[in-house]
Amino acid sequence: MNSVNGTAALKRGVWGGLLLLMVLFPVCQGGAVAAEARDTLIVGMELAYPPFEMTDVKGEPTGVSVDLAHALGKALGKKIVIQNMAFDGLIPSLKTGKIDLIISSMTATAERAKSIDFSDPYLQTGLCLLVNKESPIQTIADLDRPGRKVAVKKGTTGHTYAAGHIKRAEVLVLDKEAAAVLEVVQGKADAFIYDQMSTYQNWQRNQKTTRALLTPFQQESWAVGLRKGNDALKNQINGFLRDFRARGGFDQLGNRYLKEQKQQFKRLGYPFFL
Amino acid sequence: MQLDLTDIHKRFDGQSALDGVTLRLADFHSLALLGPSGGGKSTLLRIIAGLETPDSGSVEINGVPLVFSDEQLLQHRRTIGTVFQAFNLFPHLSALENITLPLEKVHGYSRDEAVAYACQLLSRFQLQAHAGKKPAQLSGGQQQRVAIARAIAVKPRFLLFDEPTSALDPEMTAEVLDIIAELRHEGRDLILVTHEMGFARQVADQCLFLAEGRLVEAGPAARLFEAPEQPAVRNFLARVLRY
Amino acid sequence: MKQQLMQYFFAQRKGSGEAISLPARLIGVLTVFLLVALVFTFAFSRLQYGWHWGEVYTYQRKFLQGWLVTLFISAAALVLSLIIGLFFALAQRCRFLPLRYLGKFYVETIRGTPLLVQILVFFYVVADAFGVGNRYAVGVLTLALFAGAYISEIIRAGIESVGESQLESARAIGLTQRQIYCYVVFPQVVRRVLPPLTGQFASLIKDSSLLSIIAVSEFTLNAQEVNSYTFSTLESYLPLAFGYLLLTLPISLLSRYLEQRYHYAT
Numbered sequence: 001m002n003s004v005n006g007t008a009a010l011k012r013g014v015w016g017g018l019l020l021l022m023v024l025f026p027v028c029q030g031g032a033v034a035a036e037a038r039d040t041l042i043v044g045m046e047l048a049y050p051p052f053e054m055t056d057v058k059g060e061p062t063g064v065s066v067d068l069a070h071a072l073g074k075a076l077g078k079k080i081v082i083q084n085m086a087f088d089g090l091i092p093s094l095k096t097g098k099i100d101l102i103i104s105s106m107t108a109t110a111e112r113a114k115s116i117d118f119s120d121p122y123l124q125t126g127l128c129l130l131v132n133k134e135s136p137i138q139t140i141a142d143l144d145r146p147g148r149k150v151a152v153k154k155g156t157t158g159h160t161y162a163a164g165h166i167k168r169a170e171v172l173v174l175d176k177e178a179a180a181v182l183e184v185v186q187g188k189a190d191a192f193i194y195d196q197m198s199t200y201q202n203w204q205r206n207q208k209t210t211r212a213l214l215t216p217f218q219q220e221s222w223a224v225g226l227r228k229g230n231d232a233l234k235n236q237i238n239g240f241l242r243d244f245r246a247r248g249g250f251d252q253l254g255n256r257y258l259k260e261q262k263q264q265f266k267r268l269g270y271p272f273f274l
Numbered sequence: 275m276q277l278d279l280t281d282i283h284k285r286f287d288g289q290s291a292l293d294g295v296t297l298r299l300a301d302f303h304s305l306a307l308l309g310p311s312g313g314g315k316s317t318l319l320r321i322i323a324g325l326e327t328p329d330s331g332s333v334e335i336n337g338v339p340l341v342f343s344d345e346q347l348l349q350h351r352r353t354i355g356t357v358f359q360a361f362n363l364f365p366h367l368s369a370l371e372n373i374t375l376p377l378e379k380v381h382g383y384s385r386d387e388a389v390a391y392a393c394q395l396l397s398r399f400q401l402q403a404h405a406g407k408k409p410a411q412l413s414g415g416q417q418q419r420v421a422i423a424r425a426i427a428v429k430p431r432f433l434l435f436d437e438p439t440s441a442l443d444p445e446m447t448a449e450v451l452d453i454i455a456e457l458r459h460e461g462r463d464l465i466l467v468t469h470e471m472g473f474a475r476q477v478a479d480q481c482l483f484l485a486e487g488r489l490v491e492a493g494p495a496a497r498l499f500e501a502p503e504q505p506a507v508r509n510f511l512a513r514v515l516r517y
Numbered sequence: 518m519k520q521q522l523m524q525y526f527f528a529q530r531k532g533s534g535e536a537i538s539l540p541a542r543l544i545g546v547l548t549v550f551l552l553v554a555l556v557f558t559f560a561f562s563r564l565q566y567g568w569h570w571g572e573v574y575t576y577q578r579k580f581l582q583g584w585l586v587t588l589f590i591s592a593a594a595l596v597l598s599l600i601i602g603l604f605f606a607l608a609q610r611c612r613f614l615p616l617r618y619l620g621k622f623y624v625e626t627i628r629g630t631p632l633l634v635q636i637l638v639f640f641y642v643v644a645d646a647f648g649v650g651n652r653y654a655v656g657v658l659t660l661a662l663f664a665g666a667y668i669s670e671i672i673r674a675g676i677e678s679v680g681e682s683q684l685e686s687a688r689a690i691g692l693t694q695r696q697i698y699c700y701v702v703f704p705q706v707v708r709r710v711l712p713p714l715t716g717q718f719a720s721l722i723k724d725s726s727l728l729s730i731i732a733v734s735e736f737t738l739n740a741q742e743v744n745s746y747t748f749s750t751l752e753s754y755l756p757l758a759f760g761y762l763l764l765t766l767p768i769s770l771l772s773r774y775l776e777q778r779y780h781y782a783t
Contacts, residue, residue: 088741092750115748151732155745163746172732173742179730186645188652325688352691361682366705375700376690424690 040079043069044099046087048177049198051257052105064253065103068122071249072103072224075240086175088155091115094227101237102225105195107157109220117230118223119237122250126216127158128199130181133209135190140217143191144169151180151189157220158193177202185209195220196270200261214270275336275432275463276300277322282331284317284487291317292328293487299480304458306478306495307467310510314487315467316436322465323434324350336431352380355425359437362421363409369396369416370405373424381428395423399453415446422453432463439470471514475499483507573752576743583739584760590657590735591722591764597661598721599714602668609673620669627666632727635659640731656728664721671713675706708779715772719765726761736760 045053045065052064061082073080083099090106093099094116108118131137135148143150148169152159153176162171172189174180181202183189187209192199196216203212224237244250254262277299284292292314299305307315320326321333324340324347333340340350363372373392377383383391396402399419409417418438425433435454439447451473458464458477468474474481478495483504491504502508525544528535608620627635639659640652649655679702687697729738737757744753 088745089750091748092744095748111746112748154741159742159745163742173734173738174732175730175741179732182641183732186641188645188650323689325685348691348693351689356689358682358686358689361680362686364683364686364701364705366708376692379696379700380691428690 039077040081041073041076041101042081042083042099043101043103044083044085044090044093045069045102045104046090047082047084048087049105050201052197064257065105067253067256068244069101069103071244072237072240075243076236086155087153088175091225094225097227100226104225105222106225107220108223108225109157109160111160112225115228116225117228117234118225119234120241121221121223122241122245123222125196125220125222127161127193127218127220128196128216129213130184130192130194130199130202131211131213132184132187132190133211134187137190138213148191149183149189151183151192153177153180153194156194157218158195161193161218181206181210197258197261200264214268275302276334277302277305277465278332278334279318280332280334282318282321282333283329284314284321284326285329286317290487292321295331295484295487295489297482297489297492299492302479303461303463304478304480305465306474306481307465307484308471308474308481308510309484309490313484315482315484318484319434319436319465319467323354323356324348325356352428353431354434355422355428355430355432356434357418357421357425357436357438360414360417360441362424363417365409368406368408369401369412369420372409372420373427376424376428391427392423395427396420399423413446414442415449418442418446418450419453422450422457426457426462432465433457435464435466435468437467437469439468469514471499471511483510485510568752569747569749570752572747573743573749573756576746579739579743580736580756580760583734583736584764586734587722587725587736587760588764590653590660590728590733591718591725593657594660594664594725595718595721597657598664598668598717601661601665602672605665605669606672606676609669610676624666624669627663628670632659632663632724633730635663636727636731652731652733656725656731656733660721660725660728663724664717667720668714668717671710671717672706675710676702678709679705711779712772712776715768715775719768719772722764722768723761 045061047053047055047061047063050063053061053066054063056062061084066082069080069082083093085093085099087104087106090099090102090104091112094102102116105123106112108121112118129137129140129143137143137148142148144166146168149172150162150166150169151172151174152162154173159173169190172180172183174183177194177198180189180192180194184192185206192202194202196214199212200214203210224241226233226237277297279295279297282292282295283290295314295318307319309315317326321328322335322340327342327347341347363369364375367375370389370392373395374383374385374388377388377391378385393402393405396405399422401416401419401423404412404416404420409420412420422438438454439450442450447470451470454464454466455473455477466474466478475495480493481495481498482492483490483498483502483506485506491498491502491507498507499511502511524538525541528537528541530536605620605623608616609624611617611620636656636659639662640655644650644655683701683705684697687701692700725735726737728735729741732738740753740757744750747753
C-alpha cells in the first residue's frame with residue numbers, strides 16, 4: 001500500500017519538476033550577447049514611414065533605411081535581419097537586446113542619447129507643420145494658443161517638442177501617423193507636427209483639406225541607434241557612413257526613392273539633405 | 275355555492291383538454307375533481323379560477339356568469355383564492371411580505387393593517403416564527419401553508435386548490451390537509467383537485483370524475499366512492515385505493 | 518505525519534464541501550507569491566535591465582490624471598450603458614415589431630464587431646458626419662453603446678429567467694400586468710443581474726483603455742506617453758497594470774459578495 005503511494009508521489013514530483021523547468025526554460029534564453037560576436041545584426045524599424053521604411057506589395061521590407069541597412073551589413077560582413085515594430089518600442093527593444101541597431105529615421109536627441117548611443121548623423125531634416133486648410137495658423141507660435149489642437153505621433157520628436165513647448169494648446173497624442181493626418185484633415189486638430197519629408201507627402205495626398213508649412217522650426221538629424229558601450233561597432237558604422245557618402249551611395253538612394261521630392265523641394269526652394 | 279358549466283371546450287396545441295363538459299351543481303360547499311392525469315381536472319379548475327379562457331361554453335358561479343374579458347377576469351381573480359401545487363410564493367419576498375403584497379397592492383390595505391392581519395394569519399397556522407424567512411428557507415409544507423394563508427387573507431368568495439399536496443411528503447401532506455379540512459369546517463366554499471382519495475371522501479360534498487376531457491360521473495362524494503356507476507370510475511378507484 | 522503535511526497544502530473534504538484551515542490558506546498564498554516572484558526575478562536578472570523608477574516617478578501627476586480620467590469615463594459610460602441596455606432589453610420583448618428588430622440588430626452588430634473597430638468608425642466616420650468633435654463625449658458614448666449590448670442581453674436573460682409559475686401565481690392573486698412587472702419581475706431581475714452587471718463594469722474599465730487610439734487622455738495613453746519620454750517601459754507599464762487592478766479588484770470582490778448575498782433557490 002505504501003509503495004503504491006510512494007511511486008504516485010514520485011510521479012507527481014517528476015511531473016512537477018518538468019513543468020517548472022518548462023516554465024523557466026524560455027526565460028533563460030535571450031541573453032544580451034555582445035553584438036559584435038555574432039554574425040547577424042537585427043535592425044529594428046517601423047515599416048510605416050514611406051519612402052524610408054515601408055513594405056512592398058509582397059510584404060517585404062523596402063525603402064531608404066532598408067537599403068542602407070543592407071549596405072551596412074555588406075560592409076561589415078554581417079547578415080542583416082529587419083525587425084518591424086512600433087516606433088516607440090524601438091529603444092526599449094534595443095535596450096533589452098531584442099534588436100541590435102535602430103535604423104528608422106530616428107532623430108538623435110540628447111534625451112534619447114541618455115539611453116542609447118547614436119552614430120554620426122546621416123540626414124538633416126526638421127520639424128514642420130501640416131495644417132488644416134480652415135485653420136489660420138501660419139507659424140509654430142500661432143499654434144500654442146488656448147483653443148488650438150496639436151496632433152503628434154507618440155514617441156517622435158514632434159511629441160517631445162509638444163510636451164516641452166506647447167503649454168496652452170491641447171496636445172493630441174496618436175499612435176499612428178495616418179490617424180494624426182486624419183485628425184488634421186477632418187479639422188479635429190489644427191496642425192500635425194512631423195518631419196519635413198512626411199509633411200510634404202501628406203500634404204500632397206490631401207491637397208483639398210490641408211496645407212503645409214515646410215520651413216522647419218526645429219532642425220533635426222537622423223542617426224543610427226545602437227546600445228551603449230559598443231564603441232567598436234559605432235566606429236565601424238561611422239566609417240561605413242563616411243564611405244557610403246563618398247561613394248555617392250546617398251545620392252543613389254535619393255534618386256531611387258525621393259526623386260520627385262528632390263525636384264519639388266528644389267522648385268519650392270527648400271534645402272534637401274540626404 | 276352553485277356551479278353551472280355548459281359545454282366547455284378547450285384545446286391546447288391541437289390536443290383536446292376539455293371536450294364538452296356540462297354540469298349543474300345546485301348547492302355544495304366543497305367539490306372534489308378526481309380522475310387520471312391529463313384528464314382535464316386542472317384545466318377546468320384554471321378556467322373557474324379565471325386563469326384560462328375556454329374555446330367555447332359558459333361558466334356560471336352562484337348564478338353570476340363569468341365574463342371572459344381581461345378586465346372582468348382580473349376582477350374575478352381578485353375575489354377568489356387559488357393555491358397551486360408548487361411555486362406559489364415569490365422567492366424574493368419573505369413569508370410575511372408574500373401575504374401583505376396582495377393585501378396592500380390589490381385590496382388597498384395600509385401597510386400596518388396588512389402586516390397586522392398577515393401576522394394574525396401566520397399565527398393561526400403556527401408560522402409566526404417563520405414570518406421573516408424566504409420561501410427557500412421553509413419546508414414544502416410550510417410554503418403551502420403560507421400560500422393558503424395568502425389565499426384566505428383576501429377574504430375570498432371561495433377557494434381553489436390544484437393538487438396542493440402532490441409535491442409533499444406524507445407528514446407535510448397531513449399538515450396541509452388538516453388546514454383544508456379546518457377551512458371546510460369553518461364553512462368556506464372550496465373546489466379541490468387532488469389525488470388524496472381518502473381526504474376527498476371525507477371533506478368533499480360533491481365529486482366530479484373527469485377522464486380524457488369528459489365528465490364521466492358526478493354526484494355526492496359518499497355515493498361516488500361507495501357505489502360508482504361508471505366502470506371507468508370503478509376501475510380507477512380500485513387501482514388507486516389498492517395500497 | 519504525511520496526513521498533517523497534506524492538510525497544509527490541500528483543501529480537505531468536509532461533507533459535500535471543502536474545509537481550508539487558516540495556515541493552509543496562508544501557506545498557499547505565500548507559495549504562489551514566491552513562485553511568481555522567483556520566475557520574474559530570474560527573468561529580470563537575465564535581462565540585465567536597468568531600473569529607472571526615479572524618472573518615472575517625476576511623471577506621477579500624469580499617471581494620476583490618466584487614472585482619474587479612466588475612472589470618470591468608465592463611470593459615465595456605465596450609467597449610460599445601463600439605460601441603453603435596459604431600453605434594448607425591453608425593446609426586444611416589445612410587441613411593436615420595428616422596435617424589436619431594431620433591438621436585435623443593435624445587439625448582434627455591436628456584439629459581433631471588435632470595440633476597436635467601433636471606436637474608429639464612431640469617431641472618424643459617424644461623429645465626423647454629424648459634426649461632433651468632442652472625443653471624450655464620443656468615447657463615452659461608444660463605450661456605453663458597446664457595453665449596452667451585453668447588458669441588454671444580461672437583463673433580458675434575467676427577465677426571462679423569472680419562472681412562468683411565478684407569473685401565474687401573480688395573476689392568480691389579481692395583480693395587473695404593470696404590478697406584476699413592478700413587484701414580482703423587476704425585484705428579482707435586479708437581484709439576478711447585479712453580479713454579472715458588476716462584472717460588466719470591470720470589463721468596461723479595461724475596455725476604456727482602447728480609447729487611447731483616438732487620443733483620449735486616459736490612463737493607458739498617459740502611461741504610454743511616459744514611456745516615450747523616459748524609455749523605461751517596465752517602470753511605465755507596471756504601475757499601469759497595478760492601477761487597473763486597483764479599479765477592478767474591488768469590483769470583482771463586490772460581484773462575488775452580491776452573488777452570495779442574492780443566491781437563493783428558486
